[in-house]
Amino acid sequence: MIRTPLRPLARILRARANGENPSEIEAENRRQRHEQMRDRARNRAESRLLVLGLCFFAAFGAIGLRMGAIAATEPEEPRTAAVGKTVLAAEDFTVVRGGRAVVRAAGVALGEGERLAIVGRSGSGKTTLARALVGLVPARGTVRLAGKAVAPASAELRRAVAMVFQDPSTSFDPRHSVLRIVTEPLFRSGLDAAARRERARQALAQVGLEDVLDRKPHAFSGGQRQRIAIARALIADPRVLIADEAVSALDAALRADVVRLLDGLARERGIALIFIAHDLALVRTLADRIVVMDDGAIVEDARREDLFAAPRHPASRALIAAAAEQAAPHG
């Protein structure tokens, strides 16, 4: 903006040498001085505007930060994946085992992409509810897929809802190859053997296992077997994955790995997760919402933050106390 004219004397001397008229040069110098002053005035005005603008932004920035801080303490914090329509709902589930109702009028609804934890002490009915939901255990109740009631154990339900259990070795036939185990959900898919093999290879690569298709399950460690179980669960593109104590049998370091893997894959593919655990330690960082079971009944169903901040049921309080105990450093 600011021009730097040649010094007048130097210009006049040079103009004379070039045969120009010095009075014209003086007029030009005056014009330039005038322009310079105008430019300076404009610059001052602009600086003032800039300062004003900065103050404005600082003020709004502070308000924004303050609002951000408030939002962070609200239950609707942004960690939650986009939870949309209900993908799976179980209504009024009752399961009678050995003449006793081990699940009583239980209902849960799972949003698209949501991560729901079902927690409760051992024997509270979590596994029975999960198995009843996919028709593995006879039950009374209604299950809906995206709002539509579906028959228990129907092909539609089996395809939409995959499960990973605590001890995969009990659900793997030791005589079968990893290929056969992992592609089991594809048997009625119409894919030929080569396509199934390729899908299995991809699914296993996603859980970090390469070149394992022709081996038998006993050749793998517990953590690896659980990865194979996850590959099998994901191979047919389910909408919901139920992991029932899927990491409880693993040691602590592996547990966190497998949880991260499950969580990452589910997020990546928009799969809703039901994570079943007998304690709150793991689900604390994983779940959007927590359902607490006690003695066959759902006694609390709350957003994770709300449950930890203000548990309403004694069973919830007991689980929180136990988790705090576990987190506290012991000698």
Ligand SMILES: Nc1ncnc2c1ncn2[C@@H]1O[C@H](COP(=O)(O)OP(=O)(O)O)[C@@H](O)[C@H]1O
């Ligand atoms: N096949 C069965 N026969 C009789 N009782 C059963 C059977 N399966 C589970 N139960 C009982 O149902 C209750 C809930 O078990 P379960 O669903 O495995 O609980 P959790 O998964 O919460 O530990 C327990 O009291 C258990 O003993």
Ligand SMILES: [Mg+2]
């Ligand atoms: Mg169980």
